[in-house]
Amino acid sequence: MQEQLFQKKIDAEQKIEPKDWMPDGYRSHLIRQISQHAHSEIIGMQPEGNWITRAPSLRAKMILLAKVQDEAGHGLYLYSACETLGISRDELNSQLHQGKAKYSSIFNYPTLSWADMGAIGWLVDGAAIVNQVSLQKTSYGPYSRGMVKICKEESFHQRQGYEIMSEMANGTKEQKEMAQDALNRFWWPSIMMFGPHDSDSPRTGNAMKWKIKRKTNDELRQDFIDKTVAQAELIGLKIPDPDLKWNEERSSYDFGEINWDEFWGVVNGNGPCNEQRLNHHIKAHEDGEWVRKAAKAYAEKQNS
Amino acid sequence: MTDIEKYILRIADTTLILSQRLSEWCSKGPSLEEDIALSNISLDLLGQANGLLEYVSKLNGEISPDEYAFKRDEREFYNFQICEIENGHFGDTIIRQFLIDIYFKLYYQELEKSKDETLSALATKSLKEVSYHLRHSSNWVIRLGDGTQESKDKIQKSLNNIWKYTGEFFEMDELDKKMLKEKIGVNNKTLKKDWDKLVDETLIKAKLKRPEDGYMMTGSRKGIHTEMLGKILSEMQYLPRAYPDAKW
Numbered sequence: 221m222q223e224q225l226f227q228k229k230i231d232a233e234q235k236i237e238p239k240d241w242m243p244d245g246y247r248s249h250l251i252r253q254i255s256q257h258a259h260s261e262i263i264g265m266q267p268e269g270n271w272i273t274r275a276p277s278l279r280a281k282m283i284l285l286a287k288v289q290d291e292a293g294h295g296l297y298l299y300s301a302c303e304t305l306g307i308s309r310d311e312l313n314s315q316l317h318q319g320k321a322k323y324s325s326i327f328n329y330p331t332l333s334w335a336d337m338g339a340i341g342w343l344v345d346g347a348a349i350v351n352q353v354s355l356q357k358t359s360y361g362p363y364s365r366g367m368v369k370i371c372k373e374e375s376f377h378q379r380q381g382y383e384i385m386s387e388m389a390n391g392t393k394e395q396k397e398m399a400q401d402a403l404n405r406f407w408w409p410s411i412m413m414f415g416p417h418d419s420d421s422p423r424t425g426n427a428m429k430w431k432i433k434r435k436t437n438d439e440l441r442q443d444f445i446d447k448t449v450a451q452a453e454l455i456g457l458k459i460p461d462p463d464l465k466w467n468e469e470r471s472s473y474d475f476g477e478i479n480w481d482e483f484w485g486v487v488n489g490n491g492p493c494n495e496q497r498l499n500h501h502i503k504a505h506e507d508g509e510w511v512r513k514a515a516k517a518y519a520e521k522q523n524s
Numbered sequence: 525m526t527d528i529e530k531y532i533l534r535i536a537d538t539t540l541i542l543s544q545r546l547s548e549w550c551s552k553g554p555s556l557e558e559d560i561a562l563s564n565i566s567l568d569l570l571g572q573a574n575g576l577l578e579y580v581s582k583l584n585g586e587i588s589p590d591e592y593a594f595k596r597d598e599r600e601f602y603n604f605q606i607c608e609i610e611n612g613h614f615g616d617t618i619i620r621q622f623l624i625d626i627y628f629k630l631y632y633q634e635l636e637k638s639k640d641e642t643l644s645a646l647a648t649k650s651l652k653e654v655s656y657h658l659r660h661s662s663n664w665v666i667r668l669g670d671g672t673q674e675s676k677d678k679i680q681k682s683l684n685n686i687w688k689y690t691g692e693f694f695e696m697d698e699l700d701k702k703m704l705k706e707k708i709g710v711n712n713k714t715l716k717k718d719w720d721k722l723v724d725e726t727l728i729k730a731k732l733k734r735p736e737d738g739y740m741m742t743g744s745r746k747g748i749h750t751e752m753l754g755k756i757l758s759e760m761q762y763l764p765r766a767y768p769d770a771k772w
Contacts, residue, residue, distance in 0.1 A: 262556065269550040276763035276772035277590045278574045281547075282567065288550055289563040296556055334763060334772070392770045500551065508554025510678065511614045514671025521670065 230431050235361035238304035246430050250360055251305050252321070253432065255312045258298035259323035261291045263497050267331040268340060276334060283380055284337060290373045297369065301362040317502050319489070326409050328491030335388050335395070335402035341381015343403075343410040343448070349374045350444045351414065359431040382451065389455040403452065404460045411475075412483045414441040420480075445473050529580050530602065531703050532643070533592070534745065535631075536576035537603035540593060541753070542624065543569035544760055545611055554614050561660055565621070568653040575646050594764040598754050599747040606689035606741075608752040615668050615679040619686050622661035626722045627693045627715070628654040634710040643708065662726045669730025676731070683727075684735050691740025693719065699745070 222241050229236065236242055265288050272288065275281035299309050315321035326344050331337070352374060356367045388399040415421055415437040427433040435443075445464075452459050463476035485491065525533075546566035553559030577589035606624055611617045632654060635647035668679040694716045696704075703709025727734050743749065763772065 262551075265551040265559075272547045272550055273544060273759050274762055276594070276770075278570070278577070278593055280772055282570055282574065285547055285550075285563055285567050285570065289560055289567065292556055292560045292563070296560070299556075387771065392767065394767060395770050504552045504554075507552070508558075508614065510672070510674050511554035511558075511668070514668050514675030516671075517675075518667040518671040 227429075230359050230429075233357075233431075235364060236359050237361045245426060246432070247305055249427060249430070249432060250363065251302060251307055253427075254298055254302040254305075254363055255307075255315065256322050256324075258295050258302060258312070259316050259321055260327065261295035261298060263323045263327045263501065264344075265291050266497055266500055267327055267329070267493075268337060270331050271334060271337050274334070275337075280337075280384075287341070287377050287380065290377070294370050294373070297366045301360075301366045304362050313505065317498070317505070319498070322487065324413055325483070325486040325491060326406075326413050327497060328486050328493045329405065329409055330493055332405075333398045333402060335385065335398035336406070338381050338384030338388060338399065339402035339406040341377050341379075342385050342451070343381075343406050344413070345374050345378040345381055346448060347410050347413045347444050349378055350440050350447075354434040354440065357431075357434050382455075385457070386455045389457050399455075400457055403457050407460050408479065408482075409486075411441055411445060412478060414438075414444070416480065416483070442472055445475055449473055526583065527699055527702055528640070528708060529583055531699055531709055532576050532580045532583075534602040535635075536573050536580060536592070537601045538607055538624075539569040539576065540573035541601070541603040541756060542607040543567075543573060544756055545607060545609075546617070546621075548611055549617065558614070562617070565657050565660070568650075568657065572646070572650045572653070575649070579642050579646065590764065594761045598749055598757060601749065601753060601757070602744055602747060603749075603753075604689070604692045604744050605750050605753075606686065606692070608750045608756060609686065609689065610752065612682070613678065615675065616682045616686070618661055618664045618668065619679060619682040620689075621657065622665050622726070623686060623690050623723070624693075625654055625658035625661050626719055627690075629658055630715045630718050630722075631693075631710055631712075634715070638709070639707040665726050665732070666730040669727070669732040679730075680732055683732060687735040687737075688739055689741050691737075692742055692744055695742065695745060697745045 223243055226236070226240075226242060226246075229240075236246075268284060268288050268291075272281065272284050275284050299312060302312060303309060312321065316323070326347075331340070349371060352367050352371050356364060356371060358364045358367065385399050385402075388395040390396075391399075418436045418438045421437055428436070449459060449464065461476045463474065465474050466472075467474045486494065489495075543566045546562055546569065549559065549562040549566075551559065553562055573593070574589060577592045580592060581587055581589045604624070606620060609616075609620060629651065632647040632651040636644055636651065638644045638647065665679065668675040670676070694712045696712050700709055700712060704711050724734060741750075764770075
């Protein structure tokens with residue numbers, strides 16, 4: 221009965237709020253998805269943080285610093301949204317540290333040149349926006365509202381990333397090479413960000429019925445590719461996919477086969493930076509323990 | 525370089541190098557909230573540096589703000605040495621920040637009265653920011669000083685170690701005297717009394733012991749630095765130096 225009412229609400233496009241009844245599966249799916257999203261924001265600070273101290277102009281440094289700070293802020297909203305489902309930030313953090321919770325695999329690739337800051341903004345934030353725009357209509361209220369706020373900032377980041385790429389693609393010979401190399405390295409991992417094909421994605425079923433997800437992985441991936449190819453052409457960069465071709469009938473691009481072995485390898489821990497990213501996060505957490513303890517002890521003294 | 529250009533570079537470099545150091549904290553903070561706070565302070569200081577460098581560049585007419593930041597060598601930088609010291613643990617960073625935040629607050633309050641309108645306006649804008657920074661750092665000094673025994677020991681040690689870098693705040697060399705006389709600059713010596721008072725107020729609340737004024741580091745007004753500045757610059761300046769023809 222409760223479940224029917226719940227589904228009726230979903231079908232009528234009403235939002236589910238924290239105190240409303242919800243099936244256990246809905247709750248656990250959301251916790252998994254939102255925390256994965258939050259962890260991605262936080263781990264994603266590392267590959268970009270890697271270049272803050274080496275940003276090549278005052279303006280570039282300000283933009284990058286502000287961007288990484290926005291990401292930390294997104295992480296905070298998302299952790300808060302997740303907490304409304306009855307799980308604490310400490311638990312979420314420990315799931316991350318134990319490897320039980322995932323984050324976007326794209327952040328397990330190294331950032332090797334300044335052009336990577338462009339590629340991450342343009343492609344990674346670009347892919348994230350495609351996903352997040354559709355999630356603004358997700359059925360869970362706090363998540364949906366968080367997405368509306370986050371989308372505004374992400375589209376800003378995406379434009380800034382594209383600006384870096386565009387400047388470098390039109391810059392010196394070395395800059396152009398860096399830009400193309402960054403695109404070569406980040407293209408495939410970016411389109412993998414949408415996850416496995418719908419036919420191989422075991423969790424898509426209920427997520428669509430419950431309107432947590434509003435579009436399937438393949439639909440989102442296609443949206444992203446269709447809007448990004450023209451952007452690459454405009455600045456004279458070549459997408460590293462020989463099979464990429466406009467399909468008149470579908471009004472979309474056909475593209476080559478994704479290397480799913482690499483995808484699953486990185487998801488399961490075997491990517492170039494998996495260990496480094498997680499160890500970095502664990503170390504920061506452990507190094508800060510005495511600080512958190514002191515703050516707690518001080519607060520307790522004030523209350524006693 | 526004219527006197528006023530050099531005078532402004534001292535403040536600009538101090539904010540720039542401190543910002544650079546603070547930005548190293550990104551993704552390493554003791555909590556997500558602190559990560560955001562430290563980046564925020566870093567960003568404010570970078571904004572201050574940018575405003576000041578734009579002004580020097582305008583006065584100079586030839587060198588761009590980016591060239592000032594990315595193309596000068598150690599001996600041409602005039603930031604206080606306190607900005608260069610390594611971040612250390614969170615308590616080290618907080619003490620460094622606390623000691624300089626009080627200085628910034630008092631300094632900008634005076635600089636606001638400068639007859640140079642641009643400097644005065646930049647001081648007003650910065651003052652709002654450093655007041656917030658000071659609230660943040662003082663609160664942490666108190667929490668860590670009066671938190672656990674471990675945090676108290678740690679931060680007392682940070683305070684003792686960093687104290688010797690505070691002497692530079694109050695020096696007056698020929699240039700300072702000249703700028704003061706022209707009603708452009710600040711009398712640094714007179715800041716010391718209020719600085720002492722504000723430091724003491726927080727240290728008392730934090731139950732920390734104020735170190736004695738002993739040996740003090742000096743030299744930044746002449747472009748003398750710790751060995752750490754060279755490493756900061758080689759990281760910060762690497763791209764514009766490696767690709768001098770590139771625009772970013």
